[in-house]
Amino acid sequence: MIGAYLFKIGSFGVPAMGVCVLVGAILAVLLSWLLRKKSALDWNDAVVDAIIWAVLLGFAGMKILYWIVTPDVFKNAFADGFFKGVLSLLMEGMVFYGGLIGGILGILIVSRKKKQNFFEFTDLMAPCFCVAHAFGRIGCLLVGCCYGLKVGEMTQFGITTYDGRCAVKYADGAMRLPVPLMETIFLLALCVLLVLIYRKEKRLGTTTGWYLVLYALWRFGVEMLRGDAERGKFGPLYTSQWISIVILAAGVAILVLSRRFKWKKGEPFRVFHEDDMTVPTPEEAAEEAAEEAAEAVEATEEAVEETAETVGEAADAIAENAEEVAEQAEETAEEAAEQAEEPAEEAAEQAEETAEEAVEQAEETAEEAAEQTAEDADDAIANWVRETLGDKE
Numbered sequence: 001m002i003g004a005y006l007f008k009i010g011s012f013g014v015p016a017m018g019v020c021v022l023v024g025a026i027l028a029v030l031l032s033w034l035l036r037k038k039s040a041l042d043w044n045d046a047v048v049d050a051i052i053w054a055v056l057l058g059f060a061g062m063k064i065l066y067w068i069v070t071p072d073v074f075k076n077a078f079a080d081g082f083f084k085g086v087l088s089l090l091m092e093g094m095v096f097y098g099g100l101i102g103g104i105l106g107i108l109i110v111s112r113k114k115k116q117n118f119f120e121f122t123d124l125m126a127p128c129f130c131v132a133h134a135f136g137r138i139g140c141l142l143v144g145c146c147y148g149l150k151v152g153e154m155t156q157f158g159i160t161t162y163d164g165r166c167a168v169k170y171a172d173g174a175m176r177l178p179v180p181l182m183e184t185i186f187l188l189a190l191c192v193l194l195v196l197i198y199r200k201e202k203r204l205g206t207t208t209g210w211y212l213v214l215y216a217l218w219r220f221g222v223e224m225l226r227g228d229a230e231r232g233k234f235g236p237l238y239t240s241q242w243i244s245i246v247i248l249a250a251g252v253a254i255l256v257l258s259r260r261f262k263w264k265k266g267e268p269f270r271v272f273h274e275d276d277m278t279v280p281t282p283e284e285a286a287e288e289a290a291e292e293a294a295e296a297v298e299a300t301e302e303a304v305e306e307t308a309e310t311v312g313e314a315a316d317a318i319a320e321n322a323e324e325v326a327e328q329a330e331e332t333a334e335e336a337a338e339q340a341e342e343p344a345e346e347a348a349e350q351a352e353e354t355a356e357e358a359v360e361q362a363e364e365t366a367e368e369a370a371e372q373t374a375e376d377a378d379d380a381i382a383n384w385v386r387e388t389l390g391d392k393e
Contacts (some may be wrong), residue, residue, distance in 0.1 A: 017139035021081035024135025025055070031191075038199055039124045044116045050121050053106030061102020062094035069095065069232025069239045071383035095231075096133060097219075097243045103129070117263055119204040119254075127198065130191035134184045141180040144170050148177025149227045156224040157236075179226050186218055202295065205258030212251030220244040 029051060036043040067073065107125065111118040149155065151164035151174075167175035190211070196313040198207045223231075223241050232239040 003226075008182075017136075020135045020139030020142065021132075024132040026388050027135065028125075028132040031131055031195075032124060032128045035124055035127070035195070035198060039120065041116060041120050041124065046110065047118060047121070047124065049114070050107050050110040051123065053110050054103035054125070057106035057109075058099040058103035061105070062096065062099035064334070065095040065098025065101075065239075065376070096136070097240055097247075100129070100247075117204055119208055119258070119263055123198055123207040126207050127191045127194040129211070130187045130194065130215075134187035135192070137180040137184040137187065141168075141178060145228065147227055148179035148225050150183075151175045153227060156238075159224070162225075173228040175189055177225055178225060182225075183218075183222060186222075187215075190214055190218075203258050204263035205254045209253075209255035209258060210252045212247050212254065214251075216244040216248035216251060220248075246330060 032047055032051065035042060037046065039047070041047050103125075104122070107121045108118060111121050136145070147170060149162040151162055152165055154161050162177055164175060166178060168178040168181075170176050193214075194207055194211055197210060201207060220241050223238050223244075226238075234242060
């Protein structure tokens with residue numbers, strides 16, 4: 001937590017909440033642009049108009065609901081003058097559910113004006129709401145509002161006591177549960193989930209319904225962990241918990257109706273149509289079943305294509321690995337052959353040297369034997385001559 005301003009230059013300060021809201025709004029618009037290809041809407045016309053109306057009426061809704069649940073803000077608002085009082089009322093305090101209701105009203109106005117299905121807009125913008133809301137909660141964490149329970153403080157209905165895990169120190173020195181950070185993480189995860197649903201689901205209203213159901217459940221529960229008392233309370237529940245119940249019921253109703261009436265992208269604006277309220281004829285039922293079967297076949301074909309791409313990529317990877325293994329084996333064989341050639345050459349050289357030595361020794365032995373034989377022959381002749389001459393005498 002850093003306070004109301006990111007930094008100050010003299011008397012001029014850059015508000016932390018304002019920067020976070022601005023960044024969240026920019027990213028939300030960017031996300032809607034990235035998802036435009038999955039929508040039947042003209043982004044440059046219908047979607048931009050819806051964004052403008054949603055921002056204007058959303059801001060008005062956040063302020064109006066804040067003033068309703070905290071009427072005491074008007075008591076001392078104009079103590080420092082009318083202009084400062086108006087500025088203070090406009091800049092301080094907001095309630096998200098008021099912004100959500102105002103934003104939905106703005107989208108409804110544009111959808112009627114453009115004669116487009118209301119859920120074309122809300123399905124596209126539900127993940128964008130999550131992004132903008134998440135960065136708004138970062139602003140809450142920085143300025144120190146919407147904080148959680150103190151260490152040792154009892155939760156709503158006395159369920160348990162906060163034990164201080166993950167506590168953050170606030171400006172008043174108290175260690176509190178960082179509820180805004182928890183909600184930021186949840187909203188970013190919810191954004192990812194809604195994007196996946198929006199990209200896969202062809203039936204309008206599904207993304208909107210899941211957004212309302214999941215956020216309402218989260219908000220009802222997390223309200224029990226908050227420690228700020230400015231939220232307004234009616235009976236046993238806080239204002240946001242009562243609104244969460246209504247939002248949850250609306251989300252469930254939208255999911256049921258979207259499955260019943262099967263709104264599809266590109267259809268003109270309608271909530272109910274007299275044809276939807278009639279019992280279909282056998283021919284109509286057969287046609288509807290055929291359309292559903294065609295959608296199933298199309299989905300199967302897409303899955304087969306994705307599987308084929310995956311198998312192809314795996315085959316390419318295996319082929320590359322096989323080539324690498326073959327190259328390594330060839331290199332290893334060449335190295336082994338080179339290593340085997342060296343001992344063979346050495347052995348051949350040694351054998352040649354040994355043969356030469358043996359030939360030399362044989363020649364020497366033969367010469368010696370020849371010389372000895374010649375000597376023996378000479379001696380034998382000499383002896384024979386002597387014996388012969390001696391006999392004649």
